[in-house]
Amino acid sequence: MTAPVPDVVLREYGPAVSVPLAAAAGRALAASGALQSVTPDPAQDGHWLLRAGSRVGALRTTGGPVVRILPKTPVSRIFFLLGFSLDPERAWRDGREDTVDTGVYDDVVPALAHAVERRIDAALRQGVLQGYRAVEESSLVVRGRIREADQIRRHFGRTPPVEIAYDTYTADTAENRILRGAVERLLRLPGVPGPVRRRLAHQRVRLADALPLVRGQELPRWQPSRLNSRYQPALRLCEAVLRGSSPEHRPPGADPLTVDGFLFDMNQLFEDFVTVALSTALKELGLAPRPQDSQHLDTAGLVRIRPDLVVRSRDGRTPVAVVDAKYKVENGDGHHSADLYQALAYATVLGLREAHLVYAAGRLPTRFHEVRGTAVGAARGVRLYRHSVDLSGEPGQLMSALRDLAGRLARACSPA
Known part of the structure; x- marks a missing residue:
């Protein structure tokens, strides 16, 4: 053996x-x-x-x-960042770490499988969601309406079979197909614990009436509504599984x-968290955040730059601040020249007097570099700020730090 x-x-x-x-x-x-x-x-x-x-x-x-x-980073904190990015309104309001339930697992795949299974179980607690779906098929019996053009073109007017179209009330909906697809994806992963694997297999049986997803095709589209509100937390997490790395x-x-x-x-998870959290806070302060607001570095429009977050005035026209998130611990000497050059390029293109870098760097004080040769008259030069976020802190501390940064950005762009 x-x-x-x-x-x-x-x-x-x-x-x-x-x-x-x-x-x-x-x-x-x-x-x-x-x-x-x-x-x-x-x-x-x-x-x-x-x-x-x-x-x-x-x-x-x-x-x-x-x-x-x-x-x-602790696994529970990773899933807090993920849960915040998927459902910022709830996480911002509640400030809870258990926005995604990871159970007792402290490894990524077991925690993910447990979290998905728990959310699917909660979604299906009131039964499998059903909905109407349009069907066009050939049939030996008439159901719905006859597709006369297809009947004549395909069968020269003879019957049967009959080309028909009808609406059917079924569990084969976009929502259920996404849930089933995530379950089947997780069942193929290494490292899913036996108890979680058995519960996932049970959920797959409950979703058996939904057709399996075809690998390589786009995910089915669904629209949030009152009818699928109980599915929405599970759908967001399942889509993250199916679209993830x-x-x-x-x-x-x-x-x-x-x-x-x-x-x-x-890298992506931290960037998404910082962008979503700051955007949520800045909207409350009356500003218009624009994630991934694409710009051109050169006048010919050949070199594209894409800051993580450009903050614009209430009307969305005027840039007032720019932020870039960096999932890296700063070196002891604090030198991240490439990051500073990048921030300076953002500030220059957007015509700003400052740019902000946010690092996952623990508890470090905010610092800035004033760029030589950028002062005009009595006006100070361009400043490049470096902020840090401590991912080992409690969720409330993380959100408080980003609220403070949002407030600082809002004050900096307010007229004197």
């Missing part, structure tokens, strides 16, 4: 780990782009050096080990191996 292959444990932005891997499995991992680096180990034949970057979660190659990437990669060539798993990109 073949012994099970032990899991490989990496840490977010941690040191490289030497792992015994078949050459095909190593190439598949490298081609997936899921890790920061995957290279043959020059010190040991048959070993590969694996190093994780900003993505956390779990993945595996066919027949290879499960690679688990542990985050620096989930490598399913087959490298070119003859190798039949695949890489499958689920990974959160902490």
